[in-house]
Amino acid sequence: MIDLKSLVRTIPDFPKPGIEFRDISTLLADGEGFAVAVTAMVELARPLNVDRIIAIDARGFLFGAPVAVALGAGIIPARKKGKLPGATLGVDYALEYGTDRLELHVGAVLPGHRALIIDDLIATGGTAMACVSLLREAGAEVAGAIFAIDLPDLGGANRMREAGVNVSSLMAFAGH
Template sequence: MSKPKEVRDYIRSIPDFPHEGIIFRDVTTLFSDPRGLRMAVDQLLQPYAGLRVDKVVGLEARGFILGGAVAHQLSVGFVPIRKKGKLPGAVISERYTLEYGEAEVELHDDAITAGERVLLVDDLLATGGTAEAGIKLVERLGGEIAGCAFVVDLPELGGRKRLEELGMDVHALCAFDGL
């Protein structure tokens, strides 16, 4: 009898993408499988079931897919954190550093109410730069981060350590060694 599939078994690894020497962890194969997607959503929200979570924020773009599903299961609202220039209306923004430069993410300035407990969700935790920027946006609006949930952790890139040093609870469904 074969062992049951785990979340990581649904994730495709693509060598040398987007650059030589990088192994891209492709979660679209996880999303396209109904059992895999259900498993990922259930496992992402499991540590937070029964705790007070008022909103889920998802980081662009795959965090929208997961975050929306997690918010639905928790019966709370969903808020997108988008790349600069993608949200209409009044926003606040946060710059962060990437391996190859800088980027900026935005959040509607009325998306989070002071005192709300917010779960941050994304597909992958690498260096933690995008997640940290998202945390700062939520906190600037007076929200409290209930936790940070990811499907994949790439421990060698230090994102988990970075977020934990900020006092964040970090939950990842699986980890892959290497870049």
């Protein structure tokens, strides 16, 4: 069995002093490790019976696409402001220093869809909670969220659980 945590590189003091950045590029570069991670996500997702994978910009795309293929589900990109052509549904959310905006194409997710959020990492949960808000506004059922990495000390996964979202992750790292 592959130890996925050993494939995640930690870069100290990035992007600022005191932050331990968890870099998934080393996991992605390891073919066997990436396959194990995707398979684990598929196994977590399968019982949720979803028809839409909502992949968060941009590293969520890397995990979301193979999970969607394995499940026979559609994949919907949740993008940062201005990245989607056509009409969008959007929500602003708070960042540590300012705000950002997350958008979905209008009509990509409809009432009755069972949606699963996928991203590489959950920290404070701001982006993921914005995605939950968008999906609920569109009338979709949020069946859950799966992350490769959880930073539990930052509280994002707990924040999502408090909002009624089933959250899973493949691994957790202490600290920021």
